[in-house]
Structures are given as structure tokens and as C-alpha cells.
Amino acid sequence: MNPRFPADGAPDGNPKRPATVLxxxxxxxxxxxxxxxxxxxxxxxxxxxxxEGLDGLLIxxxxxxxxxxxxxxxxxxRFRLVTPGMPDSWVRxxxxxxxxxHALERHKPRSLxxxxxxxxxxxxxxxxxxxxxxxxxxxxxxxxxxLD
Numbered sequence: 268m269n270p271r272f273p274a275d276g277a278p279d280g281n282p283k284r285p286a287t288v289l290x291x292x293x294x295x296x297x298x299x300x301x302x303x304x305x306x307x308x309x310x311x312x313x314x315x316x317x318x319e320g321l322d323g324l325l326i327x328x329x330x331x332x333x334x335x336x337x338x339x340x341x342x343x344x345r346f347r348l349v350t351p352g353m354p355d356s357w358v359r360x361x362x363x364x365x366x367x368x369h370a371l372e373r374h375k376p377r378s379l380x381x382x383x384x385x386x387x388x389x390x391x392x393x394x395x396x397x398x399x400x401x402x403x404x405x406x407x408x409x410x411x412x413x414l415d
Contacts, residue, residue: 334391
């Protein structure tokens with residue numbers, strides 16, 4: 268038997284096997300990475316989950332009063348269900364009647380119009396919720412935050 272490498276452990280005679288030490292180091296490194304990465308993961312989840320994203324949340328917190336007025340029957344949860352290609356009637360069933368409806372004149376050949384589900388009840392900061400329709404179907408929806 269070689270005295271530098273005893274059968275019962277590491278070269279210095281420590282009874283812990285090298286595989287156990289390596290395993291503990293790996294577990295420690297993984298824990299360290301998880302604790303370091305978890306705030307970034309949380310921020311990424313918030314950014315994707317919030318309609319205005321993380322920047323909208325920070326703007327709301329930093330610049331005070333929110334003067335958003337929503338249409339009767341509107342909810343953020345139902346707004347998320349609106350998808351491109353959805354018929355106008357489905358949008359109105361999900362979100363109720365819009366606060367405002369207007370034609371987008373510069374796009375007249377394509378028959379674009381917007382359904383506005385939020386506005387400011389006075390000049391101030393507010394959440395924008397708009398659905399843009401093209402030929403009776405959803406072309407896109409917009410959710411952002413207006414800083415006034």
C-alpha cells in the first residue's frame with residue numbers, strides 16, 4: 268500500500284473521500300449561484316408578468332399619482348387574453364365596450380381603428396390600454412404607461 272494514498276481517504280490521511288469534498292464544493296457553488304441569480308430571475312419574471320414591464324412599475328412608483336380611468340368591464344387579466352387575429356366581437360365580449368373608438372385616418376386603405384380601454388381622468392400619468400383592429404380583427408394590442 269502506498270503511504271501517500273491511503274485506502275481510507277485523501278493523501279493527508281483525512282477520512283473524507285475526495286468525491287465527498289468535490290460534491291460539497293459543487294453543492295456550495297450551486298447554492299451561491301442560485302442566491303446570486305435569484306434577484307435577476309425575479310426581476311425577469313416581473314418584467315414579463317407586468318403589462319407595462321418593469322420600467323412601467325418603476326415609473327409608477329417614482330412619479331406619483333396614477334390617474335388611469337378604465338372602461339367598465341375592463342380587467343388586465345382579460346386584456347392578456349386578447350390575441351392577434353381575434354374578431355372584434357370577441358374583444359368586446361372579453362373587455363366590454365371601450366371608452367373611445369376611433370379610426371386611424373392615415374391608414375384608411377387598410378381600415379384600421381383603435382379601441383381605447385383606458386385614459387387619464389385628468390391630465391396626469393396613466394396606463395395605456397389600446398387594441399388596434401384591422402378589417403374587424405385584432406392587429407395588435409398596446410399596454411404601456413404614459414408619463415405626463
